[in-house]
Amino acid sequence: MPRFAVFLFAAAASAQSWVLQTSNSTASLRGVSAVDSKVVWASGTGGTYLHTTDGGATWTAAKVPGAETLDFRGIRAIDGRIVYLMSSGAGDKARIYKTTDAGQHWDLQFTNPDPKASSTRSRSGIRTTASCSAMPSRVAPKS
Secondary structure: OOEEEEEEEEOOOOEEEEEEEEOOOOOOEEEEEEOOOOOEEEEEOOOEEEEEOOOOOOOEEEEOOOOOOOEEEEEEEOOOOOEEEEEEOOHHHOEEEEEOOOOOOOEEEEEOOOOOOOOEEEEOOOEEEEOOOOOOOOOOOOO
């Protein structure tokens, strides 16, 4: 079973440590976003996302329906229920999805309309930049 490291903070002791945890996924994991010491979300290849609500003791892995071929490189958890996923790729492979119910449903917020744009990158978790001059430098998700 694949494993990955999650960076945990021990606030009381002001110490930092890596803890190897079982991910329950064969995806290559690309992004991580911690809400607090208990709730953490991760993203990866094959439309995969994972989350834990118990500090990593158990992880739930799932795929965004219709996004099974996407490479989720960025993830931004606002809280335990609201999360943004950002995929990277050429043209319409660059997308942003949002959930407001902890992954039960995902809504497509943005699809890159330019087939010549070849990548996106996430800054501050939500904005996206495309490598094409015809695209605006920042795209805000729908409310």
